[in-house]
Amino acid sequence: MPQPRTLDTYVQRALELGAEGAKIIPSEDVFTAEWVRLKCQYGCGGYGRCLMCPPYSPLPEQTRRVLDCYEHVLLVHGKPGAGIKGLVLSLEREIFIDGYYKALSLSAGPCRLCDRCDVETLCQHPREARPAMEASGIDVFATARKAGFPIEVVRERTCDQNYYGIVMIE
Template identity: 35%
Template structure:
């Protein structure tokens, strides 16, 4: 196994993401921002709370995430703009998009791992899309019940990372998504941007 210098590896990983239709930029791990308020948004602002093993309360707390971040020096922010599938008022993000970005992030983490960066760990986008039905909703469910733990990763938000502040630290400006309420749900007025993160070294 050949281990590339970290900056060379980041270029390789960035090129991989661009081949997949996204973009990426490096960031120092100490510029990644965590906050307790992020978890509060999951608890009180998202109907996915407790419905997927990739979501709170199954995911690391902001403090646990910060402790993990302290073990890294470099990371890669990843973004995809728009959607690759068909959305509906019930689904602001298509199932195809969720599966696509989560597959790409799994492949990215695996690539870094086999390039010698054995600490590589990814934070994906959206609620987990690996299974059609998640057993997290069942009474007494525990994280070890997940059937896809090898591939499943939390989103940045689910782990308490402030995505807006972290992107700003890397020179990316994000706009708040605007939606219009319609029968059966809502539709986006602005394109969706999916932001993810790979801890490298």
């Protein structure tokens, strides 16, 4: 039976796949908060329009309980154009195939795999679609900053933009 690769290997793999940075962090350093849900509900036009967004995505307390099922998290930092969603999903798949059978990812932003998300039916691409960290009640700002990664409020289109995704691993 082959030994699974060490977790540091996946930091290197993330960089090879186009990430700006990546780190293995303890799952307790991924922060959830009740207010995150309300930022989706009041202020985002995507609320209720996609199966990967609230109210369909996990509640903050559920995400906390799920995070607590894991020891480690691979936090991935991507710049615009890096395709953070595909990148994190590829890592999830690789890590799972390596034997970390609990590997599960969350990424950034709304799901755009279909032209229009029909919230009256089941997801059309369940193998690829994952909720965003923020859609699952994660305080992405606090999480990225704790890990030493950059993130600021995007005040206008010309501002520096940073995207984050995670793969929970054990």
